[in-house]
Amino acid sequence: MTSALPSIYADCKYPEVPYEEKLRLFDEVRGDIRYHDTLYGCYECGICVASCPSARFYDFSPRVFARTLSRNDVETFYELLNDSVWDCSQCFSCVRCPRNNNPGGIITIMREVAVNNGLDSAKQALKAYSRVIYKVMSTGTQVAPDMLQPDFFPDWGPDVVAVSENLDVWRRAIPSDTLHTLELAWDVSEKTRVELYLIWKLTGNLEMIERIDESSFLILEEVMEELLEEHGFDIDDIDCVI
Amino acid sequence: MASVKNCNLPDDLLYHVANNVWLRDNGDGTYDLGMTDLAQAMAGAVIHCRIKKAGKSVKEGKSLATVESGKWVGPVKAPFALELLDVNGNVESDASLLNSSPYGDGWIAKVKPADADVAKALLSSADESVDGFEKYLAEKGFDGCPTP
Numbered sequence: 001m002t003s004a005l006p007s008i009y010a011d012c013k014y015p016e017v018p019y020e021e022k023l024r025l026f027d028e029v030r031g032d033i034r035y036h037d038t039l040y041g042c043y044e045c046g047i048c049v050a051s052c053p054s055a056r057f058y059d060f061s062p063r064v065f066a067r068t069l070s071r072n073d074v075e076t077f078y079e080l081l082n083d084s085v086w087d088c089s090q091c092f093s094c095v096r097c098p099r100n101n102n103p104g105g106i107i108t109i110m111r112e113v114a115v116n117n118g119l120d121s122a123k124q125a126l127k128a129y130s131r132v133i134y135k136v137m138s139t140g141t142q143v144a145p146d147m148l149q150p151d152f153f154p155d156w157g158p159d160v161v162a163v164s165e166n167l168d169v170w171r172r173a174i175p176s177d178t179l180h181t182l183e184l185a186w187d188v189s190e191k192t193r194v195e196l197y198l199i200w201k202l203t204g205n206l207e208m209i210e211r212i213d214e215s216s217f218l219i220l221e222e223v224m225e226e227l228l229e230e231h232g233f234d235i236d237d238i239d240c241v242i
Numbered sequence: 243m244a245s246v247k248n249c250n251l252p253d254d255l256l257y258h259v260a261n262n263v264w265l266r267d268n269g270d271g272t273y274d275l276g277m278t279d280l281a282q283a284m285a286g287a288v289i290h291c292r293i294k295k296a297g298k299s300v301k302e303g304k305s306l307a308t309v310e311s312g313k314w315v316g317p318v319k320a321p322f323a324l325e326l327l328d329v330n331g332n333v334e335s336d337a338s339l340l341n342s343s344p345y346g347d348g349w350i351a352k353v354k355p356a357d358a359d360v361a362k363a364l365l366s367s368a369d370e371s372v373d374g375f376e377k378y379l380a381e382k383g384f385d386g387c388p389t390p
Binding site for chain 1: 286287289290304305308310311312313314315316317319
């Protein structure tokens with residue numbers, strides 16, 4: 001089987017991938033329960049691009065996503081799924097579309113399909129965020145204050161050195177109820193973590209991590225197994241219900 | 243001393259390339275274990291290290307410690323099935339030792355293999371490990387350790 005539409009990209013990177021495989025992933029995106037709320041036909045006005053912060057910095061266009069999906073352009077879809085889909089900042093500025101399209105929503109679904117299918121592009125894109133994934137999965141909080149390190153946030157300039165060296169002092173200067181945590185954005189109770197771990201298991205999220213990042217999976221499985229065991233759950237007995 | 247892309251591999255240690263760890267044979271059936279110079283350089287400035295408790299058994303390939311730097315987290319994988327005899331509490335309270343002294347004060351645990359012969363067969367000397375580490379670094383796309 002071949003595509004009815006050639007890709008819009010002259011330098012296609014994945015001509016060797018069978019069309020059937022591309023179509024399978026395309027259908028998985030279109031089969032998502034949220035999909036019908038993301039696309040109502042695109043007349044390519046470009047308002048989404050004009051409002052898109054990522055489009056200012058990358059060769060990225062939310063319009064191309066709406067156009068590609070509405071035209072059933074499977075070849076271009078596969079190129080986007082393996083590259084451009086990771087350039088979106090998921091800010092959803094693009095929802096100001098006069099047709100009520102939601103290119104950011106299409107991208108959300110496409111990213112999930114890329115991750116669920118263990119695509120190399122997903123592995124590469126998420127590689128730099130292993131600690132963020134670890135924090136979200138093990139604590140439910142995402143960005144920790146102690147991520148402010150000179151070798152990871154050089155864009156903060158010279159100030160990041162002073163901030164990282166005196167992080168506890170800076171945190172105590174914040175008059176909020178975060179309990180001045182350093183390793184977490186805020187304090188997380190044991191009860192919350194138990195519920196979180198059960199959700200990750202029941203929804204298949206832990207298995208999803210295994211497909212894209214074996215090292216993170218190893219650590220997370222241990223952390224979850226230990227706490228769940230303390231609360232009378234056997235991690236191996238909890239099956240995905242989705 | 244052997245080296246790979248400016249990362250040191252002391253000659254008196256043994257290495258498990260795939261898991262990027264070093265081991266020191268204590269001559270009494272036990273080994274000291276830690277992250278290689280390559281591993282600490284790839285991790286960046288380490289800010290946390292959590293080691294499993296002494297007395298725990300760890301299966302081959304499973305994590306015996308978790309290491310965190312700014313955005314990265316990763317396991318220190320057991321090169322063979324082992325028991326943790328002792329763990330380095332200093333590294334847990336000051337994880338920067340993993341960067342400043344990966345082969346000295348930054349040791350992670352003293353371990354006893356479940357099967358001594360299996361353990362020996364899985365380890366290689368510094369010179370024997372060079373090719374493997376070069377390939378490992380190429381696969382990871384890592385340029386090498388910074389010049390001191």
